[in-house]
Amino acid sequence: MKFTLFTDAALAIPFITGALATPTPDGPAAKRADCSLTVRYVKVWVESGLDRYRMTLITTPRNDRHLEVYCNIAQNGIDFGSNIQCFWEDGAYYIDISQARGPAGHQ
Known part of the structure; x- marks a missing residue:
């Protein structure tokens, strides 16, 4: 293959810039909040032919705003579940999710 001077220069740019990059000093790692x-x-129960799961969410330290974020993630990001409901009951935060029974689901 024959390359022109222009293609040789264009192909050499990534190698030259990578070789000339100056390293940056490592700084201290950002401290994360101690949370979980x-x-x-x-x-677990059967409702309308589907397995219905009830889960409780607990954040430590307690931050109720985070629970709403996780509920939105569950409602928008879980494709295998249906009828997703989030609610407070007796001081605990619950998520209910329905799933198919049988080989596609839990049993």
């Missing part, structure tokens, strides 16, 4: 999200299965 715990999901616990509470109950």
Whole structure:
């Protein structure tokens, strides 16, 4: 293959710029907040031919705004579930999700 001077220069640019890059000093890692999200299965039952799962969400330290964020993620990001509901009951935050039974689901 014959390359012109222009193509040789164009192909050499990534190698030259990579070789001339100056390293940056490593700084201290950003400290993250000590927090966690715990999901616990509470109950499973059959409703309208679907398995219905109830899970409770617990954040430590408690921040109720985060629970709404996780509920939105569950409602918009879970493709295999249906009839997703988020609610407060007896001081706990719950998410209910329905799934197919059988080979596609849990049993």
